[in-house]
Every structure is written in C-alpha cells, then in structure tokens.
Amino acid sequence: MKNTLISFQNYKHFRLPITTNPLDYGKLILKRNDLKLLNKEYDEKSKCTVLTFENNFLLDHKNLFVALFAGLILQSEFKKIGKKIMIVSIFSENKTFFIHRNIIIDENTTIFIYLNKIKHNIQTFYDSGYPLTAFQILQIKLWDYETKNVLKGKKNTPPHSIHQFRRNFHHNSVKFTQNQADLIKPLKSSKNVNKISIATIDLETIQLNDIQNPISISFSYILNNEIITLFELIDYNLLLNNSDKAIKVLWFNFMMKLNNLNLNKCIIYSHNLGSFDGYFLYKGLLELPGVDINKVNSIIDDLHRFISIDLVWKDCRFIFKDSLRLFPVSLQELHWIP
Numbered sequence: 001m002k003n004t005l006i007s008f009q010n011y012k013h014f015r016l017p018i019t020t021n022p023l024d025y026g027k028l029i030l031k032r033n034d035l036k037l038l039n040k041e042y043d044e045k046s047k048c049t050v051l052t053f054e055n056n057f058l059l060d061h062k063n064l065f066v067a068l069f070a071g072l073i074l075q076s077e078f079k080k081i082g083k084k085i086m087i088v089s090i091f092s093e094n095k096t097f098f099i100h101r102n103i104i105i106d107e108n109t110t111i112f113i114y115l116n117k118i119k120h121n122i123q124t125f126y127d128s129g130y131p132l133t134a135f136q137i138l139q140i141k142l143w144d145y146e147t148k149n150v151l152k153g154k155k156n157t158p159p160h161s162i163h164q165f166r167r168n169f170h171h172n173s174v175k176f177t178q179n180q181a182d183l184i185k186p187l188k189s190s191k192n193v194n195k196i197s198i199a200t201i202d203l204e205t206i207q208l209n210d211i212q213n214p215i216s217i218s219f220s221y222i223l224n225n226e227i228i229t230l231f232e233l234i235d236y237n238l239l240l241n242n243s244d245k246a247i248k249v250l251w252f253n254f255m256m257k258l259n260n261l262n263l264n265k266c267i268i269y270s271h272n273l274g275s276f277d278g279y280f281l282y283k284g285l286l287e288l289p290g291v292d293i294n295k296v297n298s299i300i301d302d303l304h305r306f307i308s309i310d311l312v313w314k315d316c317r318f319i320f321k322d323s324l325r326l327f328p329v330s331l332q333e334l335h336w337i338p
Contacts, residue, residue: 049077051140083145197266214280217254251284273322274305
C-alpha cells in the first residue's frame, strides 16, 4: 500500500484509519490476523457467495464486525460494481445464529456505513440462559442485488411505450354447452373461521447467588381492539429468605390470574421460549399446585430446544410457543424492522 498520511480514530481495541477508500483500512486491520478466511464458494442452490471465516482471537461479537468487514472488503465479490445483499451467520456447538438482519451494501460501503446500518440490529445470543460472547466460525453470504423487474425477467421500457401483440384463439375455448354459457355462477360464501386467542408472555430475571431467578411475568392479549395486560412481580422479601418458595408463589399467582380470563386453548408466544424463557416456564408449570404432570407436554427439537409447551390446568388449556422461530431476531431488533 502506498505511504500516505492517514488520520486514525479508536474503535473498541482497533485504530481505524479515516479514509473514503475501504481497501486502505482493510489492509491495515488485516495485519492483525484477527480473522482467517477458511473457505469461499458459490452456492448454486441459493445463488450466493459464501465466505467462511475463523475467529482466531475469539473476539466477542461486538468487536467482531470491524474485523469481519475488513476481511470482506478485500474479496473480489465485494469489489464488484453494484449493490449486494449481505447477511452474517455465526456458529456455536452445531447451532446457527443470524447475527444481524440482511442489509444492502456496495463496493463503496465503508466500515462506518456498515456499522451504522447494523447498530440497531446487533443481537445478544443465549444458550441455556447464559449469553454467548465468542464465536469461532462465521459466514458471510452475498447476493447480487437486482430489481424486481430484472428478477421477473421483464424488460425496462420507457413509460407510455406502445406494445404490439397478437391475441391467439384456440378452439378449446368453445368446448362448453349452451346452458353453461348462459349461466353466471354466484360467488361462494366465505367459510366460517374459528378465531384462536393469541397472547404474549415475557419474563424478567435477576442473578441471585450465581443463579438466574425469574422475578416478574408480563402477559398481553387483545380483546375487542383493546390491549389487556397482566403483570405479576415476585415478593422481594420472600425471595431473599426463600427463593424457591417465592418463585412458586410468583407462578401460582400469575397462573390464577391467567386462568380467570377463561382464555381456553389460547396460544401464548414467548420470545426465545426454545432456551432461556422455556426453562423457567416449564419448571414453573410443573410445580403448580394440583397440576397433573401428564397434562404438561412439550415438543423439543434435536438441539433440545422447546418448540411448544402444552398445559391443561384447572379445566383450561394453554399452548406456549416460541415466537423466535417466526421472527429470528431480538425484540429490540424487531422494533426496527419495517
């Protein structure tokens, strides 16, 4: 690289050169060898380029983006003129996480533009209730960005253009009886749709004696276009003296309020039910007074994450599902998705 005067500014533990040319600071940062490019291939099925990097120094995910983008900008796929769709995924113990939602970049995108695009979309991931802070393997997927007209195979034509075409007629078009020709069939009436109650639940926890404990439960659903909310807070004094009893009382009081709403067969969505919230929920339901453990059922995937939890208690049935499977982003990120 040419010897030029470059101004620097600090970001995390990096010193980033202030320049409009992304290749300059990319080459400087990569001298640290923070990330190693393991493989690059074109996925014919997904029609994208897949770049696999190794996080040699186990940078936590907040510091990872600088080194990751520095590695990307040296690749020919980044230098290619035109817009691209970029998405980053990370791997930990055979689990895949999308670290931020897909964004659009081009060959002139700098690291500061990139960081600004993802600043509201950076997730913190949890496994067994504890945050994951370092990832060894990362993947970047790049798609060439094309307009809808190009994707559909349509030619771009100026407005008010006249298209000459010829309509073809086939004798199969007249294969019907005279009675059918005179008949106009009425529209079919719409089928009755059985509405299912849908609600949301969220837990808050604190760490006490090195153990995460649920301290509050919030619940919301819509009734007659009005949001109805339940909120149950743990007895703090009881928590300090007898945490197990305090948590059982918390769940009992909440479930009694929920049961009084008569929301039978209600589907209740919890974000990250699969791991973090699901463990507390499942344990709390099993310890309810008078519960029949044969009526507390769950479906889990091959990674031992909850897909759903089904409970019948006091003649009401509640079905808990993981909304993270529908919206694979954090709740904070979900707010920013248009």
